[in-house]
Structures are given as C-alpha cells and as structure tokens.
Amino acid sequence: MSSIGILVVGAPRASAADVEALLTLLPRELATPVVLALHRGPHDSLAAPLGRRCALPVVEPDDKDDLTPGRVYLAPAGYHLLVDKGCVALSVEPPEHGQRPCLDALFESTADSYGPRAAGLLFAGHEDGAAGLALLQARGGRVAVVGEDWEGGGGQDGHMEQLSLDTVGAWLGRLAYVPRARGMP
Amino acid sequence: MSAGLASAELESIEVDLLLEGVARQWGFDLRSHARPLLLRRLRRHLREERLDSFSELQARVLHDAEALEGLLRTLSCTPVSLFSDPAFFRDFRARVVPVLRTWPSVRVWHAGCGTGEDTYALAILLQEEGLWGRCRLYASDSSEGLLADARTGVLPLPGEDDARRYVEAGGKGALTDYYTRDGNWALIQPRLRDGIFFTQHNLATDGSFNEFHVIVCRDTLLTFNRTLHNRVHGRLFESLARFGFLCLGRKESLSRTPHAAAYEELEGSGRIFRRLA
Numbered sequence: 001m002s003s004i005g006i007l008v009v010g011a012p013r014a015s016a017a018d019v020e021a022l023l024t025l026l027p028r029e030l031a032t033p034v035v036l037a038l039h040r041g042p043h044d045s046l047a048a049p050l051g052r053r054c055a056l057p058v059v060e061p062d063d064k065d066d067l068t069p070g071r072v073y074l075a076p077a078g079y080h081l082l083v084d085k086g087c088v089a090l091s092v093e094p095p096e097h098g099q100r101p102c103l104d105a106l107f108e109s110t111a112d113s114y115g116p117r118a119a120g121l122l123f124a125g126h127e128d129g130a131a132g133l134a135l136l137q138a139r140g141g142r143v144a145v146v147g148e149d150w151e152g153g154g155g156q157d158g159h160m161e162q163l164s165l166d167t168v169g170a171w172l173g174r175l176a177y178v179p180r181a182r183g184m185p
Numbered sequence: 186m187s188a189g190l191a192s193a194e195l196e197s198i199e200v201d202l203l204l205e206g207v208a209r210q211w212g213f214d215l216r217s218h219a220r221p222l223l224l225r226r227l228r229r230h231l232r233e234e235r236l237d238s239f240s241e242l243q244a245r246v247l248h249d250a251e252a253l254e255g256l257l258r259t260l261s262c263t264p265v266s267l268f269s270d271p272a273f274f275r276d277f278r279a280r281v282v283p284v285l286r287t288w289p290s291v292r293v294w295h296a297g298c299g300t301g302e303d304t305y306a307l308a309i310l311l312q313e314e315g316l317w318g319r320c321r322l323y324a325s326d327s328s329e330g331l332l333a334d335a336r337t338g339v340l341p342l343p344g345e346d347d348a349r350r351y352v353e354a355g356g357k358g359a360l361t362d363y364y365t366r367d368g369n370w371a372l373i374q375p376r377l378r379d380g381i382f383f384t385q386h387n388l389a390t391d392g393s394f395n396e397f398h399v400i401v402c403r404d405t406l407l408t409f410n411r412t413l414h415n416r417v418h419g420r421l422f423e424s425l426a427r428f429g430f431l432c433l434g435r436k437e438s439l440s441r442t443p444h445a446a447a448y449e450e451l452e453g454s455g456r457i458f459r460r461l462a
Contacts, residue, residue, distance in 0.1 A: 062438040063407050064414060076436050082221035087411070089219045090436050092404045093226070109221040115190060138189030 005117040010103030012126035023054035033067040075101035082109035097128035107132025116140030199239035217413035230259040271353035297405030298324035301335030325386035338378035404434035418442040
C-alpha cells in the first residue's frame with residue numbers, strides 16, 4: 001500500500017526539538033525522500049546538529065538537486081524550498097508569514113507535483129503551513145498535524161488527523177512500511 | 186477523481202494555455218521556467234490583479250502589452266535592497282578584487298539585474314576598491330520595465346539594515362556617501378549611475394554579446410528548469426574570458442552543468458568560480 005513518493009514536513013521554530021525527535025524515528029530503509037522546512041534565522045547552520053541523531057543523512061540541498069529516497073532535505077536559510085517532480089527548486093521570493101523558508105511554499109508545491117502520492121506533516125503552533133497542508137489534503141495527499149494547540153482549520157475536506165509526538169512514529173510506520181530484510185537473527 | 190484533483194487538472198490546463206499564448210503572441214517562452222516557481226508567481230499575480238482564473242489572465246495578456254509587462258515583472262524576482270547578501274560582497278572583495286587590480290581593464294556583466302540594487306552595490310564596491318575607472322559594468326535583464334526603473338538610479342531610501350549590511354560587506358566609507366536623499370528616495374551618485382550600461386537581454390533566448398572578465402548571475406537561474414538552466418550556463422561559459430570569474434548564488438552549483446569541469450570554485454568563497462579552461 002505504500003505508494004507514497006515523498007514525505008514533507010513543516011515546522012515553526014518553536015518545534016525544532018520535536019523535529020529532532022521526529023528525525024530519530026525515521027527508519028534507515030525509508031523508501032522516500034524527506035523534505036523538511038523549518039523556520040530559521042539567516043545564518044543558522046542546522047543540518048549538522050539535526051543530522052546527529054538521525055539515521056538518514058540530513059543535507060541542505062543546492063538548487064535543482066535530485067530528491068533521493070532515504071535522505072532528508074532541509075530548506076536552506078534565506079530560500080523557499082519547493083519540490084518539483086523528483087528535484088528541488090529553491091526560490092528567493094519575498095518571505096511569507098514573515099518567513100523564508102516558509103512552510104506553505106513547500107506544501108503547496110508538493111500538492112502540485114505529487115498530489116495523492118505525498119504525505120505531509122505539520123507541526124502546529126504557527127499560521128504558516130495551514131493553507132498549504134489543506135491544499136495538499138484536498139489534492140489527495142495523506143496529511144496530519146503534530147501538536148495539541150491545533151485549532152482545526154481542517155477546511156472543507158474534513159477532518160485532519162491529529163498526532164502527538166508519541167503517535168507520530170506509528171503514523172510514519174503505516175505510511176511507509178518497509179519490510180525488514182530477511183535473514184535477520 | 187476528487188474535486189481537488191479535478192480543479193488541479195483544470196488549473197494545469199489553463200496555465201499551459203496561458204504560457205503557450207504568451208509564447209506565440211509575444212515571443213516570451215516561459216514554458217522552460219521551473220514549474221513550481223512559475224505556479225507560485227502566477228498565482229500571486231492572479232491575486233494581485235484580482236482575477237479569478239488563468240483564463241481571464243490569458244485573455245488580458247494576449248491583447249494588452251502592458252498586462253504582459255506586469256506579468257513579466259511579477260515573474261522576475263530580484264533583491265530590493267543594497268548589498269542584499271553581504272557575505273558575497275565581502276568574498277568578492279577578498280578573493281576577486283586583488284586579481285582584478287592586476288588587469289588593465291575589466292568588463293563586468295551583471296546578468297539578471299532587476300531594478301538594479303545589486304548592480305549599484307557592485308558599482309559602489311568597485312569604486313571603493315579603486316577599480317571604477319578601469320571597469321565597464323554592463324547590467325541586463327529581460328524585463329524592459331525593470332530596467333527602466335534601474336536606469337533612473339532612484340532607490341527606496343536605505344535604512345539601518347542596509348547600512349549594517351554595507352558594513353558587513355566590507356564597506357570602507359558610509360553608505361550615505363553614494364546617494365543624495367530626496368524624501369523617501371535615494372538618488373545614486375550620477376558618476377556611478379552613468380557608468381553602468383543597462384541593456385535588455387533575455388538569458389533564455391539571446392546569445393552572448395561580449396566577452397567578460399567577471400559575470401555576476403546570482404539567484405537568477407533559479408527561475409529556469411534544468412534544461413534551460415544548463416543551456417544558459419553554456420552561454421555564460423561562452424561569454425566568460427579564460428581566468429574570468431563567475432559569481433553564482435549561495436545555493437547554486439555548476440556540478441550538473443555541461444562546463445562544470447572548466448571551472449574551479451574559489452575555496453570558501455560561497456560560490457565564486459574561476460574559469461580555467
């Protein structure tokens with residue numbers, strides 16, 4: 001059932017620690033690329049600290065880099081990260097919601113290029129991302145919100161699944177279940 | 186098919202028709218632009234113009250040259266402040282300027298200059314480094330409307346942030362030395378403005394127009410899809426003298442372009458390349 005081609009994650013700055021926890025949950029055999037937009041300052045170097053506890057390599061991609069399964073692509077400071085079919089598109093358009101990278105840009109472009117083959121996860125706590133996630137849901141993507149303080153906004157497409165940090169692992173598991181290699185002890 | 190998917194499909198058809206119309210009527214082929222960026226900018230343009238659909242935009246743009254210019258303006262995206270990326274200008278001073286000093290004359294091309302902020306920043310830098318008399322600075326953009334703005338030398342009045350970035354960029358004087366204030370506007374010193382050749386040039390379609398020692402083309406090619414991106418890099422290569430410098434944006438790379446092997450990245454320079462072959 002795993003027809004998912006991409007997992008996109010958006011998070012406000014306040015959720016940085018939760019994002020790190022999420023990254024530790026990603027299985028090494030993950031069969032999709034993970035694209036992560038996190039609100040950040042202009043000079044932060046984030047990929048290295050975020051990658052320390054993640055089984056997958058965390059990289060800040062250059063423009064037009066390929067999206068390869070099993071890697072985490074972190075939106076670089078000062079750029080919006082959009083996804084095209086199979087590759088990264090960076091943009092220096094003005095900040096939205098006061099943010100660049102912004103979360104809506106990532107979700108919206110994912111809705112356009114992956115639609116029902118995408119899964120999207122938004123960490124609650126900021127207005128940015130809600131519209132993009134609703135669009136992704138409307139285009140058939142599987143979406144969920146992490147956090148308690150989500151005030152609905154699920155939109156006309158109905159209920160939006162809500163997760164806590166404890167349940168997000170199970171959600172990921174359902175989404176991108178990869179059978180363990182045979183012959184393990 | 187869900188309603189969301191159906192409307193997405195319809196929007197995609199309308200966008201394709203709009204782009205085809207613009208290409209056939211005006212010769213501006215936007216079909217090789219990076220699709221996600223294009224979609225975002227088109228949607229923003231639609232909101233700003235208070236139109237309900239791309240079909241409406243198409244009807245307007247096909248009949249009205251001004252509407253086309255408005256569209257091209259939205260699609261062009263350049264910094265709106267001086268020294269928008271101080272680290273680049275600092276590296277340029279440290280790594281490129283010493284080499285330029287040893288050359289009798291220097292031709293510089295700023296491709297994708299937009300409304301000219303970065304071009305003027307570059308001019309200020311060259312002036313401070315004593316190179317302005319030896320340099321010819323060409324600045325180009327595909328939008329005549331943006332160029333018209335750039336040529337006036339009138340910018341929004343720089344604020345504290347601009348002054349701070351100027352210092353971070355290695356500025357040697359005061360930013361206020363380079364413009365005269367007129368209300369909320371700043372008029373760049375005429376000796377700088379008049380030394381810049383602003384010229385319309387479409388990177389997507391126009392060929393090389395000179396040989397340059399320095400080409401600055403930062404964050405402009407983000408707009409293009411891979412095919413066009415690589416083609417344009419071919420043109421930049423043809424336009425760059427041997428041992429000349431190519432300056433790209435911080436997250437732009439040459440690694441997948443046809444001439445990657447001909448360049449060497451200056452170590453720690455944040456994407457300044459030197460053509461060696």
